Amino acid sequence: MPETLSAAPQSFDDLLSEAAVQTPTEFYNRLREQEPVYWNPRWNGWIVTGYRDVMAGFRDHERLSSDRFAGPFAKDMADSGSRYRQLIDFMNHWMFTKDRPYHTHLRSLVNTAFTPRSVEVLRPRIQQLTASLAESLRGRDRVNLMAEFAFTLPVIVIAEYLGIPPESRENLRAWSDDLGAVVFFQGGNQDRFETGGKAMEQLAELIRPIVRDRARNPREDLISGMVHAELDGDRFLEDEIISNVVLMVFAGHETTMNLIANGVVAFDRFPGEWQRLADDQGLARTAVEEVLRYDGPIRALARWAREPFELSGRRIDTNDRVLLVQHAANHDPTFFPHADRFDVGRWPNKHLAFGQGIHTCVGAPLARLEAQEAFAYLAREFSAVEVLTPDLRYSRNLVSRSLLGLEVRLHER
């Protein structure tokens, strides 16, 4: 149902407004109803909110570029690059900032490590970690869910998988926050390149000796795999490996943390769905897909047009910026029946939370595994994870749907 518009016409131009950041479902539902492909003069680009258009946009990597070092996003990089050399050089090796063919080369470094079959070996460890972390939350009046569970589980898993000492995890969190401010277009943060640059330097300082050590003494970890990877004679530069280890650290916990936290909030609003999952643990798989659809960790991703084309009757010109709003697509009622309902049994559920096409999240199978085990365990053990934070606040940025804090109480069955 379309909601009643308030007396004052709502502006769709400030994507970092209170309404857009705090209540994106309502904000983007209104925009989709009015103009599904909308020219936003303030962002200086197109805002795409309909499911089919967002899907088509992700699939069209030929015309919609991800390259941050060419086209309309390149200026930011060039301006910052002169001052923050290492940050920009390393981001230049991140697969999601590149097009083919370099993208294919970078992705081949890690894609076999994150297939469903490969990450399956981590399941016992994820189950053990979930149980031991949740145990320490039992019987307490207030728990900081982000710091004590949602962050801790994925960061330990990815650090161990890569071969980084987990003791550094508090540093990893701080550095990842600083990198996130750069990657997610954080609003009102003028120093984001400064702090992001320092974080990148410190991460490289931590990782470089590990990479060099594994070159001589390979172990059963992913960094060793990356150092010794050779595909069709294609080898990788040390800086390519380091920057992609940084990317795996950062992307490997930040988004999964938000997936778990956003899921806890969704279940708090739909307690009947929590009970359904508790009664039928086989629903863990579809339940996690529904969390991804309903309130996934990524709101939107940006592209730019390499050539002109039409999208739902609007002409996109060369060099136009295009924002593909996954959160909006995932609530499109013309694609998802009862889109506003959180239904843990929903299937099929072809949400766009991980993107689509060649840039689809490489870590999706690991994120799914972690979230499935976490929610299955919590629903089995606790009758509710009650949200205590009265006014949930989300990070003011374009890309990630990230709670600034989440306090909960776990109720015994």
Next chain:
Amino acid sequence: MSGPAPERPRATVDHDLCAGIGQCLLEAPGAFRFDAEGMSTFDPHGPWTETAVRRAADACPMAAISVTTDG
């Protein structure tokens, strides 16, 4: 009638899962191609080997490919 030899396996791609990543096209180029919507489809008559098709199924990040051998 020309068809796959009976001992050749058959792959199916679940389009509710396929995300159009294209990993299978890299692993088994003769077996998979994109349709008009960018979904991977299996070509039973293509120049592929069983090893490559099984490797593609294992490599699919969405676990969208299943391989069966007709009895």
